[in-house]
Amino acid sequence: MIEASLMDFKDKIRKLYIPEKVHYIGVDAYEGEEGLEVRYWFFSYETRDVVMVRVSVKHGERVPSISDIVKPAFMGEWEIADLFGIEIEGRVENFFLSPDSPRAPLLNKKKSEDQAGREMGEK
Amino acid sequence: MKKIKVNQEICTTIPMGSQHVALPEPVKLVFDTENEVVKRVSFDVSYVHRGIEKSLTTMYDFKKAPYVVGRICGICAIAHSIACTVALERSIGIDGEVPDRVRAVRMIGLELDRLQSHFLINGHLAEVCGYENIFMHLWRCREFILDTADMLFGNRVQYDVVCVGGVNRDIDEKTGTRISEALEEIEESIGFMEEVFTRDKTLVKRLEGLGVVSKDKAFEYGLVGPSARASGVKTDCRIEDDWGMYRDFGLEIITMTEGDALARCLVRVLECFESVRMIREALDSTSPGEEIQLRVRDNPKKDAVCRNEAPRGELFYYIRGTGKKIPGRVKIRTPTFANIPILPHVMIGVRYNDVPPLLMSFDPCLSCTGR
Amino acid sequence: MKIFELGKAKSPWILHYNTGSCNGCDIELLAVLTPRYDVERFGMLNKGNPKQADILLITGPVTKRCRERLLNLYLQVPEPKVVVAVGTCSCGGGVFRHMYNVENGVERVIPVDVYVPGCAARPQQIIDGVVKALQILREKGRALEVPPHLKKIVRGREGGIDRESLLEDLRRR
Numbered sequence: 001m002i003e004a005s006l007m008d009f010k011d012k013i014r015k016l017y018i019p020e021k022v023h024y025i026g027v028d029a030y031e032g033e034e035g036l037e038v039r040y041w042f043f044s045y046e047t048r049d050v051v052m053v054r055v056s057v058k059h060g061e062r063v064p065s066i067s068d069i070v071k072p073a074f075m076g077e078w079e080i081a082d083l084f085g086i087e088i089e090g091r092v093e094n095f096f097l098s099p100d101s102p103r104a105p106l107l108n109k110k111k112s113e114d115q116a117g118r119e120m121g122e123k
Numbered sequence: 124m125k126k127i128k129v130n131q132e133i134c135t136t137i138p139m140g141s142q143h144v145a146l147p148e149p150v151k152l153v154f155d156t157e158n159e160v161v162k163r164v165s166f167d168v169s170y171v172h173r174g175i176e177k178s179l180t181t182m183y184d185f186k187k188a189p190y191v192v193g194r195i196c197g198i199c200a201i202a203h204s205i206a207c208t209v210a211l212e213r214s215i216g217i218d219g220e221v222p223d224r225v226r227a228v229r230m231i232g233l234e235l236d237r238l239q240s241h242f243l244i245n246g247h248l249a250e251v252c253g254y255e256n257i258f259m260h261l262w263r264c265r266e267f268i269l270d271t272a273d274m275l276f277g278n279r280v281q282y283d284v285v286c287v288g289g290v291n292r293d294i295d296e297k298t299g300t301r302i303s304e305a306l307e308e309i310e311e312s313i314g315f316m317e318e319v320f321t322r323d324k325t326l327v328k329r330l331e332g333l334g335v336v337s338k339d340k341a342f343e344y345g346l347v348g349p350s351a352r353a354s355g356v357k358t359d360c361r362i363e364d365d366w367g368m369y370r371d372f373g374l375e376i377i378t379m380t381e382g383d384a385l386a387r388c389l390v391r392v393l394e395c396f397e398s399v400r401m402i403r404e405a406l407d408s409t410s411p412g413e414e415i416q417l418r419v420r421d422n423p424k425k426d427a428v429c430r431n432e433a434p435r436g437e438l439f440y441y442i443r444g445t446g447k448k449i450p451g452r453v454k455i456r457t458p459t460f461a462n463i464p465i466l467p468h469v470m471i472g473v474r475y476n477d478v479p480p481l482l483m484s485f486d487p488c489l490s491c492t493g494r
Numbered sequence: 495m496k497i498f499e500l501g502k503a504k505s506p507w508i509l510h511y512n513t514g515s516c517n518g519c520d521i522e523l524l525a526v527l528t529p530r531y532d533v534e535r536f537g538m539l540n541k542g543n544p545k546q547a548d549i550l551l552i553t554g555p556v557t558k559r560c561r562e563r564l565l566n567l568y569l570q571v572p573e574p575k576v577v578v579a580v581g582t583c584s585c586g587g588g589v590f591r592h593m594y595n596v597e598n599g600v601e602r603v604i605p606v607d608v609y610v611p612g613c614a615a616r617p618q619q620i621i622d623g624v625v626k627a628l629q630i631l632r633e634k635g636r637a638l639e640v641p642p643h644l645k646k647i648v649r650g651r652e653g654g655i656d657r658e659s660l661l662e663d664l665r666r667r
C-alpha cells in the first residue's frame with residue numbers, strides 16, 4: 001500500500017506504472033471515518049501483488065486525472081466522479097446516473113435513500 | 124484521448140442502440156462515419172446501472188451477498204459469486220480452511236460457466252457475421268452444457284451454488300459419472316466449433332485481420348481475459364490469484380499473437396478444451412461426502428481483495444470489512460469495464476458493416492459494466 | 495378479415511428489450527429461439543423493429559435511464575400488442591427492488607399482460623407465457639376489429655364476432 005497526497009500521487013503512480021510489468025486494475029473511492037479517499041489499484045505481474053495507492057481528498061476538492069499516465073483510467077474516474085460526487089478533471093456529467101437519480105449515491109448520508117424507500121415499501 | 128479532426132459536413136452519424144438486433148443488451152454507440160468508414164465513436168454504457176454496490180452496503184448482509192452479486196450478470200454469475208465469497212472469506216479469515224471438495228465444486232461450476240459463455244459468444248459472433256446456421260448449431264451444443272449444469276446445480280443459468288464458507292450442494296457419485304459422459308459429448312462439440320473457426324473460409328476471411336490489437340497496445344490499455352491473451356499477453360487470474368486448485372492441475376495459459384478478431388475467437392475455443400480438462404481433474408481429485416460447508420461465526424473484519432478469472436477476463440472484488448454484518452464498501456471492477464476503453468481506438472478506420480463482429484469479438488457484457 | 499386474423503395468430507413477431515436485467519433471462523430468451531426449444535414453430539421471429547412487432551418481451555427491473563426508451567418502444571408498437579414481463583425482476587423488482595436506480599418492475603411504466611416469474615425463467619416457462627400472450631393477442635385483435643359503437647349491433651356481444659360462439663348459435667337453432 002502506498003500512501004500519497006493530492007500533490008504527489010501522480011508522481012508516485014508514474015514511478016509505479018510500467019505497462020508491461022504492472023497492470024492497472026481500477027480506481028475506487030471510499031468514505032470512512034477518516035474522510036473521503038481515492039484509491040488506485042494496480043497489479044504487479046512480477047510479484048503477483050495487488051498494490052493500492054491511497055489519496056485522501058476533501059469534499060469538493062479537485063482531483064487531477066491520471067489518464068495521461070494510465071490510458072484506460074478515464075472510465076473509472078468518470079464512474080467515481082458520478083457515484084461519489086468527486087470533482088475529477090475531464091469528467092462527464094451523468095456517465096452512470098440519469099438526471100433524476102439521487103446525486104452521489106455512494107456517499108454516506110444520515111439515512112440512505114434506498115433504505116428510506118425500503119421502509120416505506122414495508123409499511 | 125487524441126482529438127481526431129472530423130469534418131462535420133461530410134460525416135454521417137449512425138446511432139446504434141440502445142435497442143438493436145445485434146445487441147442483446149442496451150448500450151448506445153454513436154458512430155460518425157465518412158463513406159462507411161468510422162471516424163469517431165462515442166458510447167453510453169449506463170443503461171443498466173442499478174446500484175448493486177450500494178445495496179450491498181445497505182440492504183443485504185454478507186451471507187446474502189454471493190446471491191445478489193450473481194445477479195450482476197447472468198452469463199458469468201458464478202464467477203461473481205465466487206469472487207465475492209473468496210474475498211469475504213479472506214476478510215473473515217477462513218480462506219485457508221476451505222475444504223478441497225468445496226474448491227473442486229466451485230471450479231466445476233466456474234468452468235461450466237466458462238464453457239457456456241464461450242459457446243454463447245462465438246455463436247453470437249457467427250450470427251452477427253450473417254452466419255445464422257452456425258449460431259443455431261453452437262447454441263444447440265450449448266444446451267448440453269446447460270443440461271449438465273441443470274443436473275449438477277438445479278438451475279440452468281443462475282446456479283446460486285456458492286455460499287460463504289462452502290457450497291450449497293455436493294455432487295454425488297452417480298451424477299459424477301453422468302457428467303463424465305456428458306463431457307465427452309461437450310468435447311465433441313468443441314471440436315466442431317474449432318473446425319468451424321479454423322476451416323470455414325467465409326468466417327475466417329471475415330474475421331482475419333479485423334481490429335488488430337498489438338501487444339503493446341494491449342498492455343497500454345490494460346486489456347484482460349481472452350482479448351488480452353489473443354494479443355500475446357500471458358495473463359490469467361486463475362494462476363495469478365489461485366483460490367482453487369488450478370496451479371496443482373497445471374492450467375495452461377493459451378495465448379496467440381495475431382490479436383485480431385479471429386484470434387480472440389480461437390483463444391476462446393482452445394480455452395474450452397482446457398476447461399473440460401479442469402472439470403475432469405476436479406471431479407477425479409476429490410470424492411463426495413466430505414464436509415461442504417464451514418460454520419461461519421465471524422463477520423468480515425479485514426480489507427480483502429480477490430481477482431477471479433471470469434469468462435471475459437479479470438474480475439476484481441474489494442471488500443472492506445468493518446466487523447459488522449454489512450461490509451463498509453464493496454468495489455467491483457468487471458472485465459468489460461477494462462476492455463471498453465480500447466474500443467473507440469480499434470474501431471476507427473473500420474468499415475461500418477464490420478463493427479458488429481468487431482464489437483462482439485471483444486465479448487462485451489454491459490450488465491457487468493453497468494452494475 | 496379472416497386472413498388477417500389467421501396471419502396474426504400464426505406469425506406474431508417478437509420485440510425483445512432489456513431494461514437493465516442481469517442477462518440471465520435474455521440468454522434464456524435467445525435459447526428459446528434456438529433448435530432445442532424452437533419457438534419458431536409458432537411462427538415467432540425475433541425482429542429488432544418495434545413497428546413490425548406484436549409481442550413485447552421485456553426483461554429487467556427498468557432502470558431510470560431505460561424508462562423513456564421503454565415507453566417510446568411501447569408507443570411505437572402498433573395495436574394490438576401484448577406485453578410479457580419475463581423474469582422475477584421484471585415482474586416486481588426481484589433482488590433489485592428498492593435499489594436507487596430502478597423502477598421496481600415493468601408494470602410501473604407500461605401495462606403488462608403476462609407475467610413470467612422465475613430467476614432465471616426457464617425456457618419452458620417462457621414458451622408457456624408466450625403462448626398465453628398469443629391468446630390475449632387474438633382477443634385484443636378481435637376487440638379492435640369492431641369499432642366500439644358498433645359492438646352492440648354485432649349480435650350484442652362483448653368483444654365482437656366470435657366464430658365459435660356463432661357456430662354454436664347456429665347449431666342450437
Ligand code: SF4
Nearest residue numbers: 516518581582583613
Ligand atoms: S429474473 Fe433473475 S435471472 Fe432473470 S434477469 Fe432478473 S435477475 Fe436476471
